[in-house]
Amino acid sequence: MSKQDEARGTGPVWLVIAGLAGAAALWWWRSGAESAALPAAEEQALAPAQAIVASLPELRPTLTLNPSLAERAAIAGTVRDPNGQPVAGAQVCAVTHSNLLATKDTERPSCAKTERDGHYRIEGLYPVRYTVLASGAGFAPGTYYQGEGASRRSWLDLRPKMEVLDVDITLEDGGVEIHGFVKDLSGGPVEGAQVAADATFTWTAADGSFSAWVKEGPLWIIARAEGYALGTEEGVAPGHEFELFLTPEAVLIGKVVRAGEGGGPVEGAQVTAMTGGWGFMPKSAYTDSSGEFRIDGLEPGAYKARAEADDALGVAKEQVILGLGETSAPIVIEAHPAFLIEGKIVTEGGASCVDGSVSLEDAAQGRDMWMSVESDGTVRQRGALPGDYQVHVRCNGFVSAERYERIKVVDKSVTGLRWDVAKGQSIRGVVVDASGKPASHVNLDASLKPDPSQPRGHQTTNVWGPETDAQGRFELAGLLPGTYELSLNTWRKPRATPAKPTLVEVTKGKDVTGLRIELPPSGELQGSVRDPKGQPIASAKVNVSDGVHWQSTTSKDDGSFHFESLVGGDYRVTARLGWWGDAMRAPGTSDDDVQGERVEVREGKVATVKLVVESASGRISGTVRDEDGEVVADAFIEATRESDSATKAAGAGIRQGRWGEFFEKPNLTDQDGKFTLEQLPTGKHTLRAHRKGGGEGIVEHVELGSDVVVTIASAGRMSGMVNVRGGTSPEEFTIVAIDEATGYRRTDQFFRTGGSWSLSELPAGNYKVSVTAGPGTAEVQAAMSAGKDTSGVRIELAPKVTVRGSVVDTEGKPLAGMEVYVSAPGTWSGGGGDEEKRNVTDEGGRYEVTNAPSGKVQVSVHPRSWGSNEYAWTNMPAVLSSEASVTNLPPIKVARRRVKDGDASGYFGLKFKESEPGADPLARQLTVAHVQPNSPAALAGLQIGDTITSVDGQDVTGANAYLYHGLTAVLEGTAVTFGTLSGKSVAVTAGKTP
Incomplete structure (x- = not known):
């Protein structure tokens, strides 16, 4: 797959994009994608100055003004069609x-209709x-630029x-009209x-119907209503009637007070409901x-409330488990003294950065904070x-310094900070299609190829x-300055893009102008997804790939699909139901057979x-009951088709079913505890019934047409203590409890609890309980019985360590410029x-x-720059002893x-058997579970049950199993020698992907 052609099938929904920004920002910083610093000594004259740290004189600063209390603003303008004519x-x-x-103030847009002359005015906007x-x-929607x-x-x-005019x-x-309905459960x-x-908003009529004009193609839509949690659905426009189901909202209420005797209320604190x-x-x-x-509009589930103010921080003692339509009892959050960090990113000339962020990291305490630039140019x-916080600065369109002065917060707030960024250089040009016409809505990114002579001193620059x-x-x-790889993607309007990046040399002090990038010539693909009786399969995720390019779309209600722009080539087309799982099978085939069609x-x-x-x-009906046999009228139930692949580990259907839960249509039992699941694919299914955030029941191997009883076992509470070696307790820590057999996972954060922790409403199971904190980490095993509490789980944190070693290629040659985490x-x-x-x-x-x-x-190794594609990305398991402060790993x-x-x-x-849940990764074995008939492996004599121990003489057993993928990702016609546990040495020549 070419990253240059990752044309996703979903259209941008502005609410979704902003909502995911926080998670994306963490990934951005951890992946080294920040705008980079100056590489060499001769560049230091251009480097921005170090940050200047100034502290507020008082311990408790003036509270930041909430913009909802400020005087409002207004905007006005004109809407025109592509020909420049006003649109009424x-x-x-x-x-x-x-x-x-x-959140409630950001979820509701402020809207107005244009007049006859296309003019509009919107008032009452927050500053x-x-x-x-x-x-x-x-028309297709438009955006103000x-x-x-x-x-x-x-x-x-x-x-x-x-007032902005x-x-x-x-x-x-190219606009098309969509229609749909919003319903309750x-x-x-x-x-x-x-x-x-x-980029369109509309509201439903009395019968729940709606219509909207959008761009043609796949899109994702979101519905919200008073008293409900949000609902989503993915589809294609036109050709699909959307149907969104809303879950009655859960509500979290409470109060934030200052810790200590007689603690008063904290006004203006932001309280966030963090899901578990x-x-x-x-x-x-x-x-x-x-x-x-x-906090309203929540789905049922487990939530922990976190409160942040200019001078205080508090976290609720325990998660609140909210049921369907439930409002919590009032909780109290004790807020402890904390501080404000505030500053500005300043560009050359003294202007504030308008699009940037600052990341703060205190590695010793295990704390990460991320601040985006606000409308006044400030980060807070x-x-x-x-x-003691390390500072990383990003300002789009500018170059950050290689290093900024650390921020030390001791006993007062730190404000008046300034982080300077330099102008840098530019690449300017145009993207055109194969006929020479301008190509709009194409995204470009530039990645600096690393300088091998400066593996540590040469900062990477990756620009979107x-x-x-x-x-x-x-x-x-x-x-x-340097050599860049320019890559193209077309998220908004999927189309063919070049398979290889464009190389551009940026010399010192000189911009690159007049660059012209042409999209390759393309063809179209039309098709349909139907069952053996000719009935259409609606909303199937259809993927096409030629091994280099790939695109995805969604089938319409009549089963048809259309790819408007694909690079010429030989493609395989497959379809699947839902976001995860195996491809839909042709009649009479298995999950191990090659699915789809060539075109x-x-x-x-x-x-x-x-x-x-x-x-x-298919259809499955049934009833959900509790352990006492009473019907459960508020249970959600989901079905996952079980794969018949020989590669799957036991219980795979249980674990897989959790991944797409949020995106699927919710199915709720009625007042008699009954349910009916429809439009199920052929095969056996795993059923899971659960109260979101509470207990659950699982039934495997259910045949279509069955009428089953799913029993939700009683949940329990797990609790215990976390201590640092030596007896003290960490100030803050995170608990992750995972039942690897079922895939159930719960996460919670604790702050100033004296080391005590508890997780309520846990289903029965065998849990791996992991703890991370500033002073150290630990992992223990703990079992939960249905309806029983497990208390006294004591966890002693092992101290963090320093790891040293080297990175080499498969021949033992040292590799410079590789990042290790x-x-x-x-x-x-x-x-x-x-x-x-x-x-x-x-x-x-x-x-x-x-x-x-x-x-x-897990030890992760990857090149510093996206522009370096010489070596594979690596994730290797290891065990680090806490007995010594420094551990030396083998190369x-x-x-x-x-x-x-x-x-x-x-x-x-070849296909290998999946590892069983909880299996030791250091003992990983690559045991062949399936050999495709007439494939290169089959013709060479490899058989089911063979265990691959080496590839071209390189050990791929145990901790080295990660090497297998990189060693076998070869061009067609390349011979690779596989060694097996039985002593065989089998030469296999890679063939063409079917």
Whole structure:
């Protein structure tokens, strides 16, 4: 698969994108994607100055003004069609996702209709950052943009009393109308529900119906209504009637008070409901003058409330388990003294950065904080605890310094900070299609190829540019001198893109201008997904791939699908139901057989294909009861088709079913505890009934047509103590409890509890309980019996360690410029980067990782720059002893990539048995579970039951099993020698992927 052609099938929903920004930001920083620093000594004259740290004189700063209390602003402008003519009756909506507002204030857009002359005006806007969207009948939606090139922005920043005129928007051609319904779980209509589709907002009528004009193609829509949690559905426009089901909301209420005797209320604290399981975007509210808060619109589940104020931080003692439509009892959050960190990112010339963020990391305490630039150009972190924080700065279009002065928070707030960023250089050009016409809505990214002579001193620069405008123009700014790989993707409008990146040389002091990138010639693919009786399969996820390019779309209600732009080539087309799971099978085949159909796409031609798959019209009925035999009227129930693949470990259907839970249509038992699941694919199914956040019941191997009873076993409570070796307790820590057999997972955070912790409403099972904290990490096993409490689980944290070693290629040659991180399995935290970049290998391949967790860990190794594709990314299991402060690991081998971007991998026809849940990764065996008939492996004599011990002489057993993928990703026609446990040596020549 080419990352340049990762054209996803879902359209952007503004609410979703903003909601995921926090998680994406953490990944951004951990992956080293920040705008980078200056590489060499001669560049230091251009480097931004170090941050200046200044502290507030008082211990308790003035509270930050909540913009909801400030005077409002207004905007006005004109909506026009692509020909420049005014559009009457268009809807214009201003949308904000400012973290300074409560979630309920950001979920409702402010909208107005245009007049006969296309003019509109929206008043009552908060003084924060807004995106302005317009939609109208017969058009695709449009977005307000200002500026050009790297300065092009899709938002505007408002101030109190501000009035912004000329916020003009141009609608686009190619709009299509969608229709649908919003219903409650009983199937009744929900009137007045807000529906967000593409960049359009609409509201449901009395019968729950809605319509909207959107761009053509796959999209994801969201519905919200008073008294309900949000609902989502993915579909394709036009050709699909959307149906969204809303769950009655759960509500979390409480109060924030200052810790200590007679603690008064904390006004203006932001309280966030953090989910303890798989969830969507977090919701938050601000406390009133009495310290009280209310967070509504929650799905049933486990929630922990966290409160942050300028001078205080508090976390609830225990998670609240909210049932269907339930409002919690009032909880009390004790807020402890904390501090404010505040500053500005300043560009050359003294202006504030308008699009950036600051990441703070105290590795010793295990704390990470992330602050985005607000509408006034300020970054703020409320509720910061004392610590010594390393600073990373990112400002889109600018170059950050290699290092900024650390922020030391001791006993007072730190404000007046300034982080300077340099202008850097730019690549400007245009993207055109194969006919030479401008290509709009194309995203570009530039990745600096590493300088092998400066593995640690040469900072990487990875820049994501704004999408091309209507003239196909782009600018990638904030670049350092060097050689860049420019890659294209087309998230918004999937189309063919070049398989290989464009190389561009940026010399010192000189911008690159006039670059022209052409999209390759393409063809179309039309097809359908039907069962053997010719009945259409609606909403199937259809994927096409030629081994290099791939795209995805969704079938319409009549089973048809369309790929508008594919590079010419030989593609395999497959379909699946839902986001995860095996491809839908052709009648009479198994999950181990090659599924889908081959089709040749030719430039300028329309190819067709028909997928015939097993029926998806099955039904399972039943009743959900509790352990006493009483019916359960508020249980959610889900079915997952069990794979018949020989590779699957026991219970795979249970674990797989949890992944797509959020995106699936909710099925709720009725008042008699009964349920009916329909449109199920052929095969046996695993059924799971659960009260979200509470107990659950599982029945495996259920045949279609069955009437079953699913018993929800009583849940229990697990509790215990966490101590640092030596007897003290950590100030804050995170608990992750995982039942690896069923895939059940619960996460919780604890703050100043004296080391005590508890998890309520846990289903019965055998749990791996992992703890991460600043002082150390630990993992223990604990069993839960149905309805019984498990108490006294004592966990002693093993101290963090320093890890040293080297990274080499498979021939033992040292590799420079590789980043090394160490993390506990299943967690984000771990040891890695520091200011001296000691976790980056030097000329001798040597690295040092500080603050690494001990015990069972995963060691991750990857090139520093996205532009380096010479070596495979590596994740290796290891065990680190806590008995010594420094651990020396044996050399880590990394396979050289034998298939570059733009080339397709060859095919062997082997599948291996999955590891059983909880299996020791250090004892991993690659045991052949399936050999595709007539495949290269079969013709060479490899058989089911063979255990592969080496590839081309390289050991791939136990901890080295990770090397297998890199060693076998080879071009078609390449011979690879497999060694087996029985002593065989089998030469296999890679063939063409079927």
